[in-house]
């Protein structure tokens with residue numbers, strides 16, 4: 001079975017291993033397969049030793065949980081021993097290694113994620129995942145309620161996969177999520193933010209986010225409130241744009257509180273705040289206004305803002321075209337130019353620069369170094 005470059009080399013050493021989880025799902029769905037994960041009905045020391053003996057580099061990524069990463073041709077393949085759950089407490093599972101494929105599949109979250117495929121391409125589907133994938137149903141393996149209580153992250157994982165593969169919401173899953181929604185409040189900020197980003201990054205996450213709102217999950221995660229209409233508008237307008245812009249569209253209230261609570265990176269936080277600031281331009285704006293805006297704010301931030309404020313009117317694409325095409329004006333005068341005019345080092349330099357910049361902006365950011373110097377000289381003389 002040709003799968004991804006490198007997979008065959010893992011299989012050559014571990015012929016009894018199977019590809020599991022997302023790779024099987026995406027392969028059957030005809031989607032690009034990102035990571036290929038293997039499971040093996042062997043003890044971790046046994047398959048690690050076999051891989052190493054074949055000259056494959058083995059990184060002990062999560063050896064306590066039975067996972068190593070095999071490096072083949074610049075790619076990493078996770079290989080994990082089959083496991084069965086012994087106990088779970090809503091966050092951590094106690095597992096034991098097994099050679100029972102069905103037991104390993106039973107601890108996976110959704111039927112579409114619980115399939116495995118062997119070296120000959122045979123699919124092992126213990127819980128009807130293939131039919132669910134075709135029907136667009138994200139169904140828990142076992143009882144939704146029980147599986148959520150074992151691990152509340154599964155509420156968000158449900159929406160991640162529903163956003164990507166879902167058509168019809170699975171009623172028992174939705175009912176259990178509605179009942180247990182506050183379980184997401186106990187999850188770490190990193191995990192919540194990681195899942196939220198993946199949810200909104202789906203090609204069309206609108207139905208999933210609507211369902212998150214309907215079940216109350218979104219309200220638990222974002223008590224500041226959301227603007228579903230703006231979110232849906234931005235998804236429709238800007239397919240394939242940065243997921244962070246979609247988040248900016250979704251958040252109705254204070255983005256800083258949200259960013260702090262979910263521990264966004266500084267870069268993410270700054271982007272959210274920047275795109276939520278007023279655009280200050282409208283379709284039909286003159287080039288002078290566009291240049292002024294570009295002098296103050298990077299073009300990509302301005303473009304992102306247009307999506308948030310775009311209304312039914314015409315001309316938005318034209319405005320975005322100009323924002324992308326026009327080069328960003330750079331104020332040419334520098335502190336040393338002002339010092340050369342005899343201004344003493346200190347606050348006066350900044351004052352001259354600010355005043356000349358204001359004049360330069362008022363003129364549509366067209367002045368070059370010489371005209372800015374001339375203006376500065378007039379001011380200091």
Ligand code: ATP
Pocket residue numbers: 020021022023034107108109110113114151153154157
């Ligand atoms: P993606 O393409 O988004 O990475 P994936 O299926 O690979 O999708 P991962 O989060 O990488 O998703 O997890 C890999 C597999 O591990 C899943 O397909 C699922 O079988 C299992 N799994 C991961 N997290 C959980 C969980 N919290 N509960 C149960 N099973 C899980």
Ligand code: MG
Pocket residue numbers: 022035
């Ligand atoms: Mg994965």
